[in-house]
Amino acid sequence: MLLADDEAMVRAGVRAILDTDDAIEVVAEAADGVEAIDAVRHHRPDVAVLDIRMPRMDGLAAAAEIRSSVPETAVVILTTFSEDAYIARALGDGASGFLLKSGDPRELIAGVKAVADGAAYLSPRIAKRVIAELSSGPGGGIMARAAAAKERVSVLSPRELEVLALLGDGLTNNVIAERLFLVEGTVKAYVSAIFLRLDVTNRVQAAILAREAGLTTT
Template structure:
């Protein structure tokens, strides 16, 4: 199965670099490119890719707004945000808008490919370095700081069964349902049921938010 990708970044050199990385994998096909957020939305609606890779800062419409509009009008397209360390607050906002993945522009090329494949397979993908920064940003915005968020997350996961916590840890590590099923020797349908129950019990919107809880609760160690 070929993963059809939309790539949006206002810097032509960045687009060329990311396109070259993705082009090194036969399972990925960049079907459209865009230089701003509005073009990205229009391209997503026209091509209906499996994954839209969006820079956060773009003219006319930024990546956050474009991602939210793509999720609204093309729900079958997952959204992955390309970020830098200077954009922590934007990442937290995108998290609430339903983005499925967050990758560093300066990260390992292999991580970019792995992240896209995970998202296309229905998983969330949160670069470990980004996860640490997002957690720090979220903690800085709360009264008790990171320690209080960690305590709250640990309390949240207490409602989960041991198996559900095990599944949540693997969600936090960026594994897809199929990968979790293989790791835990379960049927994929059973994993889907576990993930659905976990989202409900944790009162989170999506797998990325669940992954953040997993990190904050200390379930993901890498």
């Protein structure tokens, strides 16, 4: 994975946490968004962990560029800033995870592993904010959103709905494949088709839609 933060001390601390898990290897570090993009293009890591406020290019802009140019690399935002605008922009630009530096170190390891496996991960504090946002505000009532979500997913085939439901439960592609007795490549094709037909850009957005439509079991 790649780790990008403009503060060397922070990078060292985050790396120390990640190094406690033998399944995670930090292959490169970067001090700004431009370096992060270059490193991702060179190393092609499974995951890029990015701070938001960095010189030359911030983490949100870097995340959007990485997801566009190297889509196989999942992006996790790790930051001290939890403003709604940052969360919305990060998820809208395709980030698969949003974690707070003030959170439990175990959340960082769990989040990196989750997005590496093709799932999405939000820190508990961020998840609560997202859920609250989905259930409030103009046009944001639970019933209204459920009706709109059901209308959107009605364009999917029965098999696509099955895949979307399991995606909404937070399952990775390989687990979905096992559940539905499919090969993982077929599941990836279904996920790509679902993203296209629902006009979403990442698993977080698809999972939220699945939950709003009442497809999930957890």
